[in-house]
Amino acid sequence: MRRSERNLADPDLGMLTHHVTAALQHALATALAGDGDRQIGPRHRAILACLDDEGSRAVDVARQSGQHKQVVGTLVDELEQSGYVRRQPDPADRRAKLIVPTELGLQQISRTDAAMARIEREIAASLGDQHYRDFKQAFRHVAEILSHLQPTATPA
Numbered sequence: 001m002r003r004s005e006r007n008l009a010d011p012d013l014g015m016l017t018h019h020v021t022a023a024l025q026h027a028l029a030t031a032l033a034g035d036g037d038r039q040i041g042p043r044h045r046a047i048l049a050c051l052d053d054e055g056s057r058a059v060d061v062a063r064q065s066g067q068h069k070q071v072v073g074t075l076v077d078e079l080e081q082s083g084y085v086r087r088q089p090d091p092a093d094r095r096a097k098l099i100v101p102t103e104l105g106l107q108q109i110s111r112t113d114a115a116m117a118r119i120e121r122e123i124a125a126s127l128g129d130q131h132y133r134d135f136k137q138a139f140r141h142v143a144e145i146l147s148h149l150q151p152t153a154t155p156a
Contacts (some may be wrong), residue, residue, distance in 0.1 A: 013142070024119070032117035039082045040108070043067070047055030047075045048084065048109050050099065057090065084108060 011019065040048075050056060050064040058076065062069040076099050079085045084105035090096040097144045101109060124132040 027119050028112070028115055031118065032111060040079065040084065043071075043075055044079055044084075044107075045112055047072060047079060047099075048105060048112065051085070051099060051101050051105070052107070053101065054105065055088065055090070055100035057096055058099060061099060079105070 046065045049060045057067055058072050062072045085099050085101055088100055089096045091097045
């Protein structure tokens with residue numbers, strides 16, 4: 001059997017995760033399309049999802065989102081230029097900056113949260129509430145396992 005046929009018949013975890021992520025991003029973009037907000041994409045929404053209302057440090061956003069700090073910085077620059085966030089000094093450490101959602105950013109976070117809740121309700125209705133809870137618990141557990149795996153050296 002060819003690899004492409006195997007991937008269709010029995011996709012590995014990487015392929016399954018890719019398909020779920022792509023389908024979820026598409027469903028979310030479709031749900032938000034009526035809001036007229038085409039300035040930001042999935043990576044921007046991932047940054048907004050990591051922000052506390054009173055602001056978050058870039059290093060914490062990078063850790064939470066799983067993106068490099070430099071990538072987070074670029075995305076925050078774009079969000080700032082579009083009016084979704086602002087940078088301000090951290091009251092706990094004036095040398096540090098907080099990324100704070102603006103009113104526009106808070107509205108986007110709220111719309112995204114509502115759309116995501118609708119999507120999750122649809123999935124839960126299709127799978128059944130208990131199966132969906134079990135799926136999410138297993139998915140979290142897999143993510144935890146993967147975050148603790150150490151890459152093994154390949155033989156020379």
